[in-house]
Amino acid sequence: MRFTTVYRKLYRQHGPQHWWPGETPFEVMVGAVLTQNTAWSNVEKAIANLRSARLLDAAAIIRTSPARLAKLLTPSGYFNVKARRLRSLCAWYVEQGGFDALNRRDTPCLRAELLAQHGIGPETADDILLYAFERPVFVIDAYTRRLFGRLGLIAGNETYEVLRAGMERRLARSDDRIALFNEFHALIVVHVKDICRPRPRCDSCCLARICPSAQK
Template structure:
């Protein structure tokens, strides 16, 4: 797309000036961030926080403990996150992978090449591109742009990309037109989520939007 780099940077600068830094992703450890990325599928962050707090109270928020924890018990602890039986299985799948391939350490995973890690994550049952990329960017600090429904909504509303375009197409728009920078990708994605929640809803609220007229 002609001028895509300039437009993307312009959108980012407007959002950053208006909202300021978003301090994403909330989490005390890379493992906690990865767990949050899996639990946040199809729910809001408030529900995820309750589930993570339950795991902390039970001292289960680490790979070895979750690996040993029966799925039924895990389901009860993360009940607030919704779809708890499904998400318990996904967490168990992720932890089994982490234990097997990286001895349960996120630091060991971080040391591997980004494309290799991404391929392995996508091979874990229940982890799709958005979750895999959230783990890569926010937990492992790899320069991978996360695409979600909010990102698609904002960019399509401003004629940067057709809403029905593929995940990869949206991601390439960022990767091909912005410098590969973890901090930039982190902040930009968080800002897109913020403006989407406040303005680019199902019924758009353009008044007061920092991107009005872009």
């Protein structure tokens, strides 16, 4: 079983996803922080709050008081934690000169910089790299582990770096890796949300024939 086969089946069932949901690269970064262990429906409410407060802007966020920022982030949960993380990320973003300046750096350098920011772990960093800076980085998340684990393609307890490097190596010769990684991660998320949930609905799953845990 090849990962490209999984991708093809997912794409045939769910179609193109046009991710990330977000108007600008900066909004993508904000969403990546707010969605940490949180349902996207909740993140949407918080982003809407920021938009109506005209705070979808790094410099504007820094000027806002932490208390006000936290209040606007209430719907997305962990609002005190996320207010601090968002503020420090914005401070870095502005200090570094904004999107265009950051975008001139190569991917390993940018990735290391992101990981050095407080509250930015491997998945959040890779969401930002792939969907805001359009770099060919394969994002690993809980859904990726669950799906590939159910398919028997991974054990599930590998470290983040092992999985990411492994996927990027296997897909190294694909022609448009940015577009592929973009769609692949999006398809995994929608597929697991709809079908491969904690209680799977394997009857309506395009991968049922190749999925060991779908056999009854």
